[in-house]
Amino acid sequence: MTDEWLDTINWSADGLVPVIVQDENSGKILMVAWMNREALKRTAETGEAVYWSRSRKKLWHKGEESGHTQAIKAIHLDCDEDVLLLSVEQKGGIACHTGRQSCFFRQLKNKEWVVTESVIKDPSQIYTQ
Template structure:
């Protein structure tokens, strides 16, 4: 596969683009992560989400450690060409490293952040403790 399709994306100065992972079945936003050219190329090739970890400065195949991979259903590019939307099937139903379905589990209510989603699996079980 030629890489010219990657040139359509407006990468940040650091060579990254934000990628939003959305459950293809429910439409719920599960997480946001960063991708670089290599991670997006690998995602397209293998059919599973591969991100760029800014903290570790390395490619991160989602679910490699936890087993909660993300099967790609579609990859979409927004109108400004600077944000990706990954429609995915979340294997195991857990996208967040806290053991929740979504990383967006806190909601602003009456002047404070309220946790709205339960922990489905103890992170120590997923990553070792």
Template structure:
């Protein structure tokens, strides 16, 4: 069995807290689903398991997307930007809900005429998810 080196993790420009911003993009439509953070362990687990794992800054712990809701993100591709300080993961959003508000994605507010307008419906009430 050949062991794969994890030296690729050293190429990421981690911030002072050991984190990197991550954008989750729907692999088949190109829609941006959400933004989150990863530490080294989260990125390694995401790569190894092919399921999105993030770092929760508010809870100071790993957060496996879908662990409570069942709305997992199956990872098809992991990319690093030109400055090596932002990760893009292309995912299949299981269940069609990426946002904890019960919407398809987290970017459901659109600035129009100086006001933030909600332009996406709630697919499932968060009380029924969590």
């Protein structure tokens, strides 16, 4: 199989594409991340989410430290070919490094950010490094 399918994507000037990650069963948005060509290629090959960490400037296999991997169920490309949507099975039910199901755990209410999702597991018990 050739890698020509990767050429369809409108990569940003820095070689990245934003990725929306959605729980396959509930439809809940779990997180937003970034991929470069290598991350997307590895994701497609392994069936588990691999992202590009902009802060660490390296590939990041989701769950490599926490064990909360994401099994890929489907990969979609938007109409402008510049955003990916991953449908995943979130292992352990935790996608956020704060120990919550979703990274979107705050909601704007009356001009204040209110926490609307509880911590499932204390991050100090997840990340031991």
